[in-house]
Amino acid sequence: MIRKLSAVVVASLATLVVAAIAAPSATACSGSAHCWGIAVWYPSTSYTGGLAWLKATRLSVSAPAASMITNELWVVTGDSSANQWVEAGLYHGSLIDGSGNRRAFFWAERNSSGLYAEHFVQNISLDTTYYAKISHSGSGTWGIYLNGNSVGGSTYGHNTWTRNLQTGGETTTDNAQLTGTSINLQKRSIDGQTWTYDWGGFIQVNGGMQAGWGTYAKSMWSRFN
Amino acid sequence: MQKSLQKLKWFPLILMTAIGFVAVLGITRSAVSQTSPSIGPPDPTTLSKLHEVASKIAETYGDKQPSNGRALGTTRRALAGVVGSDLPIDDAVFVVVMHGKFTSSGPRPYGTEAPTGTVLTVAFDPSTLEVTDLMLTPSEPDLAQLGTLVPLGP
Numbered sequence: 001m002i003r004k005l006s007a008v009v010v011a012s013l014a015t016l017v018v019a020a021i022a023a024p025s026a027t028a029c030s031g032s033a034h035c036w037g038i039a040v041w042y043p044s045t046s047y048t049g050g051l052a053w054l055k056a057t058r059l060s061v062s063a064p065a066a067s068m069i070t071n072e073l074w075v076v077t078g079d080s081s082a083n084q085w086v087e088a089g090l091y092h093g094s095l096i097d098g099s100g101n102r103r104a105f106f107w108a109e110r111n112s113s114g115l116y117a118e119h120f121v122q123n124i125s126l127d128t129t130y131y132a133k134i135s136h137s138g139s140g141t142w143g144i145y146l147n148g149n150s151v152g153g154s155t156y157g158h159n160t161w162t163r164n165l166q167t168g169g170e171t172t173t174d175n176a177q178l179t180g181t182s183i184n185l186q187k188r189s190i191d192g193q194t195w196t197y198d199w200g201g202f203i204q205v206n207g208g209m210q211a212g213w214g215t216y217a218k219s220m221w222s223r224f225n
Numbered sequence: 226m227q228k229s230l231q232k233l234k235w236f237p238l239i240l241m242t243a244i245g246f247v248a249v250l251g252i253t254r255s256a257v258s259q260t261s262p263s264i265g266p267p268d269p270t271t272l273s274k275l276h277e278v279a280s281k282i283a284e285t286y287g288d289k290q291p292s293n294g295r296a297l298g299t300t301r302r303a304l305a306g307v308v309g310s311d312l313p314i315d316d317a318v319f320v321v322v323m324h325g326k327f328t329s330s331g332p333r334p335y336g337t338e339a340p341t342g343t344v345l346t347v348a349f350d351p352s353t354l355e356v357t358d359l360m361l362t363p364s365e366p367d368l369a370q371l372g373t374l375v376p377l378g379p
Contacts, residue, residue, distance in 0.1 A: 031285070031330030038335055066285055067330075074334040085334050094285055095331070095347075095356045102355070108332060115308055116329050116340035116361040119301075153311035166334050204335055 029207040031067070031172045037209030037222035038168030039182070041201030046161035049135030049188030050075045051195065054089050054167075056180040057127050059103055061093045067173035068093025070106075071180030071222065074166040075134045075142065077158035084112050086142045086154050088132045090124055090180070093172075105130060107144040111157030121151045135188055136160050161190065165199060168211050169222035176224050183219035264298035264317040264351060266375045271319065271351075272296060276377045278354055279321040282347055286361070288325035291345065294377030296321045297368065301357055304348055307366045318348040318357055321377065322368055329361055 029035035052073045061067045072089020076082055088107035095118065103126070108118040124130060133145040142154040167182040185199045198217040205211050211222040267275060275296055283291040297320050304320055305312035322344065329340040342361035346368070350357055360366065368374060 032328070032339065034333070036335045040335060065281065068332065070332050072332065076334050076337070078337075082334075083337050085337065087332060087334065091332070095282060095359060106332075109310070110333070110337075110340050114340070114342065114363040116331070116342065117305075117308065117310065118331055118359045119305070119312060120357055121314070150313055152305075152313065155309040164334075164336075170332050170335075172330055 029171050029174050029176070029209075033207075034170055034172055035207030035209045035224070036168065036170050037178075037205045037211035037224065038166050038170070038203070039185075039199065039201055039211070039213070039220045040164060040166045040204050041199040042164045043162070043187070043200065046190050047165070047187040048161055048190055048192050049133065049195070050162065050165040050167075051131070051133040051135075051184070051186040051188075052167045052182040053129050053131050053184045054180065054182055055127065055129045056090050056178065058177040058179040059090055059092045059126060060177050061171070061173050062175035063173065064093045066094055067171070067176065068095070069169065069171040069173070069176040069178055069224070071169050071178060071182070072167065073132045073134060073182070076163045076166070077142065077161075078112070078163055079159060082163055084110055084158050086134050086144065086158065088134055088144050088146070088151075090130060091120070105132075105146055105151070107134075107152050109142075109154045109158075111155050113155075113157050115155060115157070117155075119152055121146060136192065162187075165201075168220060169209060169224060171207075171209070171224055174208060174225075178222060178224040180223070181214065181219065181221050183214065185218060185220075263300050263303065263372070264319070266297050266373060267319050267351075272375070272377060274354060275319060275321050275349060278349070279323060279347055279377065282356070282359075283323055283325060283327070283345060285330055286325075286327040286345055287330075288327055291323035291325035293324040294321060295374040296377055297372040297374050298351070299371040301348060303371055304346075304358060307368060307371065308360060308362070312358070316357070317351055319351050319354075320346060320348050320368065320371070322346045322365060322374070323377075324365070327361055331359070
């Protein structure tokens with residue numbers, strides 16, 4: 001009996017050791033386990049828009065046909081589920097092409113009906129500032145702006161206010177490079193007109209992502225590798 | 226009375242100016258619409274290339290064997306309009322729609338779940354076959370209103 005029990009324990013330990021060696025690092029970034037280096041702000045009052053000036057001096061992935069990296073702005077429009085949002089920013093990686101030479105400004109959304117959509121607007125350059133704005137434009141739709149010009153409008157199926165605002169970097173691979181900044185962070189009040197500077201919130205990082213405030217609530221940086 | 230007659234004297238001129246303005250506006254709008262025409266369905270060679278690229282995208286989205294792949298030609302704005310979003314870009318695109326079990330690996334906010342869906346719709350620049358737009362939905366958008374869908378092939 002004891003011998004049988006010992007054998008089971010030894011076998012279990014061996015399985016655990018093998019599993020530990022075979023298992024990918026808990027901090028690896030992948031398509032199913034994204035890594036973020038971001039500022040996250042859950043405001044105590046309702047806002048109807050977010051704005052950030054985005055710049056990247058490095059923004060690339062080694063395998064652009066199968067992975068991606070961004071430096072961007074998110075407006076989470078869902079309530080308790082948080083699973084609705086509109087986002088916009090600088091992008092390099094999968095779905096644009098397989099050559100790895102193209103970077104683009106994009107916007108995306110997920111609405112309450114389960115639609116997820118990505119739209120690539122125009123090519124971008126490194127070391128250039130892009131002014132991204134996402135604001136409620138009526139009846140649960142949100143407008144997306146690049147350098148003050150409209151580049152799209154979301155579907156219906158969003159709340160009329162933000163649950164949280166986020167900005168910074170995101171990737172799906174460890175083989176990526178990012179040095180990015182988000183500055184002049186602003187939010188729009190519930191009156192739908194008044195924009196004011198500064199967010200609040202905290203820095204969130206996982207995987208190999210790094211991030212920090214440049215000046216608290218006004219500007220932040222994110223970096224990967 | 227004389228003043229009224231003087232005003233009437235200018236009426237034909239104002240009328241002609243208005244007609245001219247409307248005509249110019251019409252021509253301009255016509256020219257704009259001609260710069261962003263929709264396109265017909267892709268030819269067999271392009272269909273084959275679209276099939277290859279779309280299959281890779283489906284694999285990235287978690288399904289190596291998508292089914293019921295079909296394609297058509299339209300514009301980006303028209304495609305966005307089918308699902309109720311607005312895109313002020315009206316370039317021509319080829320659109321591929323596929324059915325399967327998909328999970329997005331695209332960008333999303335921290336604290337959210339990866340979007341899933343059973344229909345993946347992807348738009349491609351017709352000259353480079355670069356992806357311009359992508360939609361993941363729980364059911365197929367009404368693409369038939371945009372044109373005739375042709376099978377991607379086996």
